[in-house]
Amino acid sequence: xxxxxxxxxxxxxxxxxxxxxxxxxxxxxxxxxxxxxxxxxxxxxxxxxxxxxxxxxxxxxxxxxxxxxxxxxxxxxxxxxxxxxxxxxxxxxxxxxxxxxxxxxxxxxxxxxxxxxxxxxxxxxxxxxxxxxxxxxxxxxxxxxxxxxxxxxxxxxxxxxxxxxxxxxxxxxxxxxxxxxxxxxxxxxxxxxxxxxxxxxxxxxxxxxxxxxxxxxxxxxxxxxxxxxxxxxxxxxxxxxxxxxxxxxxxxxxxxxxxxxxxxxxxxxxxxxxxxxxxxxxxxxxxxxxxxxxxxxxxxxxxxxxxxxxxxxxxxxxxxxxxxxxxxxxxxxxxxxxxxxxxxxxxxxxxxxxxxxxxxxxxxxxxxxxxxxxxxxxxxxx
Numbered sequence: 001x002x003x004x005x006x007x008x009x010x011x012x013x014x015x016x017x018x019x020x021x022x023x024x025x026x027x028x029x030x031x032x033x034x035x036x037x038x039x040x041x042x043x044x045x046x047x048x049x050x051x052x053x054x055x056x057x058x059x060x061x062x063x064x065x066x067x068x069x070x071x072x073x074x075x076x077x078x079x080x081x082x083x084x085x086x087x088x089x090x091x092x093x094x095x096x097x098x099x100x101x102x103x104x105x106x107x108x109x110x111x112x113x114x115x116x117x118x119x120x121x122x123x124x125x126x127x128x129x130x131x132x133x134x135x136x137x138x139x140x141x142x143x144x145x146x147x148x149x150x151x152x153x154x155x156x157x158x159x160x161x162x163x164x165x166x167x168x169x170x171x172x173x174x175x176x177x178x179x180x181x182x183x184x185x186x187x188x189x190x191x192x193x194x195x196x197x198x199x200x201x202x203x204x205x206x207x208x209x210x211x212x213x214x215x216x217x218x219x220x221x222x223x224x225x226x227x228x229x230x231x232x233x234x235x236x237x238x239x240x241x242x243x244x245x246x247x248x249x250x251x252x253x254x255x256x257x258x259x260x261x262x263x264x265x266x267x268x269x270x271x272x273x274x275x276x277x278x279x280x281x282x283x284x285x286x287x288x289x290x291x292x293x294x295x296x297x298x299x300x301x302x303x304x305x306x307x308x309x310x311x312x313x314x315x316x317x318x319x320x321x322x323x324x325x326x327x328x329x330x331x332x333x334x335x336x337x338x339x340x341x342x343x344x345x346x347x348x349x350x351x352x353x354x355x356x357x358x359x360x361x362x363x364x365x366x367x368x369x370x371x372x373x374x375x376x377x378x379x380x381x382x
Contacts, residue, residue, distance in 0.1 A: 006218070013031055044069060047072045073103065083374065144200065155256075166185065169328050207335045246372075259371065259372055260294050280357045281324050282324070318355070362377055
């Protein structure tokens with residue numbers, strides 16, 4: 001290791017919508033150029049690209065279209081919603097090791113107009129899916145609903161606690177002009193919403209969005225030259241745990257011990273920052289129960305205490321115990337595999353959020369915990 005500090009120097013994003021009106025490749029190039037411009041850089045400065053395996057564009061094509069002269073670091077991370085923070089982490093590793101100087105991280109996804117992946121399931125399935133799909137556990141919401149019911153049974157969590165998450169996210173989205181769903185909701189609205197997969201209701205489920213987000217990761221020294229203050233990547237980690245089955249780890253000795261538990265251990269082990277040093281969190285919220293479980297996994301409360309922690313506006317800005325998903329998250333701002341959560345983490349550290357936490361020093365961002373996952377601690381540069 002070179003002892004170099006990695007930082008986010010630039011960010012680009014397109015307005016989230018039900019229809020971006022452009023291919024994912026075009027959207028990816030647009031946000032990458034935005035991020036480079038904000039960092040005060042051009043394509044000639046880029047020597048690294050990191051992408052998710054679910055991306056429809058390739059690193060080689062991005063390099064070709066942008067005219068990158070020498071792409072000497074390129075990588076990818078799988079597992080969809082679990083990959084976002086890992087992508088930033090891999091870019092940081094490359095910069096910290098001196099393998100690359102300027103790495104672009106991006107996600108472009110037309111999820112709203114591109115159809116639902118589970119709708120493509122055929123009459124025959126293989127792998128781990130053969131133990132769930134034929135029995136009706138087909139959609140992600142069905143997979144998490146099973147886990148949510150176990151969580152309720154084991155820990156005394158109620159659907160009202162899920163509602164606290166949804167209401168908090170919507171209250172933050174109401175302040176965010178870029179959020180897709182901005183009309184406030186109440187706990188009563190949550191309880192009255194139509195069931196999607198018991199015990200989960202409509203407001204427990206993430207949006208279906210088109211969107212694109214990109215970041216430029218480089219050294220702190222170079223990041224100082226951008227238009228915005230550098231955002232320090234204080235720590236980054238991944239985690240899985242034993243005998244994990246993607247989205248359906250019901251068979252394990254402790255099904256409630258998610259991949260986030262192991263990512264959290266690795267994250268804090270790599271950092272001098274702990275839960276008490278974090279003033280704000282962007283927790284992956286494809287479904288509301290995941291937020292409560294992440295509060296526990298990342299040490300903001302004890303096992304089984306996520307519901308109580310969220311009660312009485314505990315997740316709401318400005319007076320909650322811990323403001324969570326302050327742009328509205330995947331439940332109310334947009335769903336782009338959690339990349340908008342990273343973007344909000346960047347805004348919080350820069351001091352530009354529409355629900356800005358005063359005096360913020362550190363923000364935690366997590367990726368999806370139903371799959372091999374990852375997390376970041378972002379810090380302010382003073």
